[in-house]
Amino acid sequence: MTLTPRLDILGAALADSSRARMLCELMDGRAYTNKELASAAGVTPQTATAHLRRLEEAGLIRATRSGRCLYHSIAGPDVAEALETLSALAPSDHLYRVQQRKGARLKMLEARSCYDHLAGRLGVAIAQALLELGDLARDGAQYRVVPSERWAKLGVTLTGRAPLARPCLDWTERLPHVAGPVGREVLSHALSANWLRRVRGERGLEVTPAGAVALRQILGIRWEGGQCYQN
Known part of the structure; x- marks a missing residue:
């Protein structure tokens, strides 16, 4: 056998x-x-x-x-990340055909929860901003967290055993967002601080006016009409 x-x-x-x-x-x-x-x-x-x-x-x-x-x-989180990775391998033409319709806007493409962390266009933008600002560093196939005051502003407590953060391949963006304890705390804080709110009847998340201000002040991300722009 x-x-x-x-x-x-x-x-x-x-x-x-x-x-x-x-x-x-x-x-x-x-x-x-x-x-x-x-x-x-x-x-x-x-x-x-x-x-x-x-x-x-x-x-x-x-x-x-x-x-x-x-x-x-x-x-558990391992199952969720495996499903997200499989989703990234699956055909997704149907999502983009819907998005091309006049006036169509899919919230789940803009921001959504991937089990216990943030995904979608916003999740990927936050990961890229943290890398560019030096709060995250690539360490082989993982992320290394660099201590800074920014983490507290994002609601993250840097305790526990490494790795605190790891990349999770985003289903719709085909780029990594942040998973692990850091990703979980960022999403939890964003929801409790009313930076994000859940969209009724959908998996998507909506960025509130307070969230747009926080993204700009903390990470230099401008959020306008479901799109991310780096200041």
Whole structure:
């Protein structure tokens, strides 16, 4: 018997469009009920139950009971980053065809959560700004965090074991954004400080006026109409 990774199990779990839609819904880092995921995937709750069981058996999601409800979530950050990387390899022409329609604007392309950190155009822009400002440095395939006063302004506490930050290939931008504890704290602080707010019914995040000011003052990023410009 040859010992090889059971990629066939993962492949079979992912090889269904309804399960893929459920995973995409869960990639915003929150937990959802069977009924909510059934609605997102456009299937009945009974069908959703079978799909969720398949995803759980493959180790991609976990279920947690709270009171009378059973909540489903991504199994962990490693799974989320693997799914984001796979998404970057998948065809994405459909996203850009939609975006080319007159007046179309996809919030999830501009800013979204990738499990517990920031992704999309804004996530990539922040990663690039931190590299250019010297707060992050490339260290092989990882990031090295350089202590500075800027981190506190972003809500980041530089404690814990390295690596505090690591690149995560962005699905839509095809460039890395920041994952790891640093990425998690930046997103958490941005939401609590009302720099970002969740878009109802979507995975996307919206930059608030306060967030636009903070981006400009702290990172030199101008955010205008869903686009990033470096000052």
